[in-house]
Amino acid sequence: MKILKPRFVSPELKLLRFLHSRMGFPIDDLRRFENLEKGFKGEQQFDIWSEDILIDGLILNDLLFEVNNTVFQIDSVLISQGTLFQFEVKNYEGDYYLEGDKWFTLSGSTIRNPLHQLERSETMLKQLLQNNGYNMHIESYLIFINPNFHLYNAPINPSIIFPTQLTRFMDKLNRTPSKLNGGHSKLAETLVSKQTFQSPYKRLPNYDYNRLEKGICCPHCRTFVDVTLKCKCGFEEAPSAAILRSIEEFRWLFPDEKITTNRIYEWCKGNKSIRTIRRILANNFEYEGYGKPGHYIVPIEFNRAVR
Numbered sequence: 001m002k003i004l005k006p007r008f009v010s011p012e013l014k015l016l017r018f019l020h021s022r023m024g025f026p027i028d029d030l031r032r033f034e035n036l037e038k039g040f041k042g043e044q045q046f047d048i049w050s051e052d053i054l055i056d057g058l059i060l061n062d063l064l065f066e067v068n069n070t071v072f073q074i075d076s077v078l079i080s081q082g083t084l085f086q087f088e089v090k091n092y093e094g095d096y097y098l099e100g101d102k103w104f105t106l107s108g109s110t111i112r113n114p115l116h117q118l119e120r121s122e123t124m125l126k127q128l129l130q131n132n133g134y135n136m137h138i139e140s141y142l143i144f145i146n147p148n149f150h151l152y153n154a155p156i157n158p159s160i161i162f163p164t165q166l167t168r169f170m171d172k173l174n175r176t177p178s179k180l181n182g183g184h185s186k187l188a189e190t191l192v193s194k195q196t197f198q199s200p201y202k203r204l205p206n207y208d209y210n211r212l213e214k215g216i217c218c219p220h221c222r223t224f225v226d227v228t229l230k231c232k233c234g235f236e237e238a239p240s241a242a243i244l245r246s247i248e249e250f251r252w253l254f255p256d257e258k259i260t261t262n263r264i265y266e267w268c269k270g271n272k273s274i275r276t277i278r279r280i281l282a283n284n285f286e287y288e289g290y291g292k293p294g295h296y297i298v299p300i301e302f303n304r305a306v307r
């Protein structure tokens, strides 16, 4: 098995993480942020689990498509010789129950039926493949990755893989006969190239520079560090790494703002001297406009360490 498209933190989750350390969220945004964070953790668990897939196959993660003016997202796809497996990963935790085809948490709140979501994306994926001249057999699975999930009144449905079935499901996958050829790589490339883009800024809570808390955040626990750059969680980093991360956060949150020494000094709340900030900016970025209103040219994806 080869991972052709690895999974990263989505731009939206990344932005929400940056913001959440620096401002309070309205309840709806907070819930959304927590759900995205939880979903991502589940997907990471799935990625660890899927390392045991041994067949000749290609894995593509986090695919976003638009078919018939509808945008849909697929957590993971496994291309094998004769079948394209689609996986929707759910990190539900605790007790849930079913009444007819309605899903509830034990406290009685309804959730969207994840099977409908799975069927919908299978239909769209089939359509997308057909539009591009492929007629591949698709199998879709809803993977409940969290061992602390339980569903009362669970139906007998081979598309649902409960935590206790994951090992057997892996055995089944690994018995799939598969020998890939150039056509499969072509299919994978087509899927990657047919992706759509959605702005990560559309659904963020409202924020403005003046009201955000300034300072340098620890990349692990997201609390602010002091001038020593030693976090309470034990994380420690060099000034240049901490400043570059902070520049990246600023760049993501304010893509239209110019990056200047003073701005970054203020953004880091004076945790490092203005001289240090100027040196780090000058060492890493090109300067445009000599004289007073100059600024540094900072590409948005310059820091691969921020994921």
Ligand SMILES: [Zn+2]
Residues within 6 Å of the ligand: 218, 219, 220, 221, 222, 223, 231, 232, 233, 234, 235
């Ligand atoms: Zn920390």
